[in-house]
Amino acid sequence: xxxxxxxxxxxxxxxxxxxxxxxxxxxxxxxxxxxxxxxxxxxxxxxxxxxxxxxxxxxxxxxxxxxxxxxxxxxxxxxxxxxxxxxxxxxxxxxxxxxxxxxxxxxxxxxxxxxxxxxxxxxxxxxxxxxxxxxxxxxxxxxxxxxxxxxxxxxxxxxxxxxxxxxxxxxxxxxxxxxxxxxxxxxxxxxxxxxxxxxxxxxxxxxxxxxxxxxxxxxxxxxxxxxxxxxxxxxxxxxxxxxxxxxxxxxxxxxxxxxxxxxxxxxxxxxxxxxxxxxxxxxxxxxxxxxxxxxxxxxxxxxxxxxxxxxxxxxxxxxxxxxxxx
Numbered sequence: 001x002x003x004x005x006x007x008x009x010x011x012x013x014x015x016x017x018x019x020x021x022x023x024x025x026x027x028x029x030x031x032x033x034x035x036x037x038x039x040x041x042x043x044x045x046x047x048x049x050x051x052x053x054x055x056x057x058x059x060x061x062x063x064x065x066x067x068x069x070x071x072x073x074x075x076x077x078x079x080x081x082x083x084x085x086x087x088x089x090x091x092x093x094x095x096x097x098x099x100x101x102x103x104x105x106x107x108x109x110x111x112x113x114x115x116x117x118x119x120x121x122x123x124x125x126x127x128x129x130x131x132x133x134x135x136x137x138x139x140x141x142x143x144x145x146x147x148x149x150x151x152x153x154x155x156x157x158x159x160x161x162x163x164x165x166x167x168x169x170x171x172x173x174x175x176x177x178x179x180x181x182x183x184x185x186x187x188x189x190x191x192x193x194x195x196x197x198x199x200x201x202x203x204x205x206x207x208x209x210x211x212x213x214x215x216x217x218x219x220x221x222x223x224x225x226x227x228x229x230x231x232x233x234x235x236x237x238x239x240x241x242x243x244x245x246x247x248x249x250x251x252x253x254x255x256x257x258x259x260x261x262x263x264x265x266x267x268x269x270x271x272x273x274x275x276x277x278x279x280x281x282x283x284x285x286x287x288x289x290x291x292x293x294x295x296x297x298x299x300x301x302x303x304x305x306x307x308x309x310x311x312x313x314x315x316x317x318x319x320x321x322x323x324x325x326x
Contacts (some may be wrong), residue, residue: 007079027234204326
């Protein structure tokens, strides 16, 4: 089996590649080759028994996506994206990568022809939803995004469903919760503070909280995100039917509940490293985000996430900090 990961240098892409290398197979099939692509050259997963081809390019440019699918990968994970805050600040860049890059990829897959029909796993986002919301967003709730990023992802979902309907590939879109706690340095996502207020204090550093503790949001860990992707790649899509985009399970908590979970896991000294500094721009974006989902459809299909924020914090401590707190 040949795997292609687009966005392989990103946090979730790296973790996905490492997990595939550790397992050595996907859906009962041995992985023989991986093509790892990003705008910067990714690193090959350590210990992989399969060969890894590393590629760096802007896949939204004409002809670049065709190079990625020339080897006819069996499973394509499309993780590449300009994140929410950056897509809102740089309108042209967001549309070029998040929309036109996706269009170039889908068109390149179709152009291969000759019976080629790979599984395509597209990472969408709960940003496709827009306020006002019910208490819990169900599977029937419409997509009315209030950001450019959410709009770009919603269009990608429609394209995925239509290309799948036409038989050009077998696609599934997964609407990821906000992934928390993200390891590494802060990125330009407007949601970055959800991770920052946990990650930095656990590492002995100060973190800035730009919103009220009453803000509620929908979360899952990086470990769960990798699990979502791998399950989507192996799921019998006859069970999914024509509605190919699924909201992933997660955990609805307020920022205050996040902080309280941090206090229980790590103590008052760690919590004291959080500094309140309201940011009107971030507050405005977050006010239009989903707060709670009822992901019955995905759950019935076997997708799983954490059930407490303390569990999410412990996943970060185990996976990123070697079980130790600064």
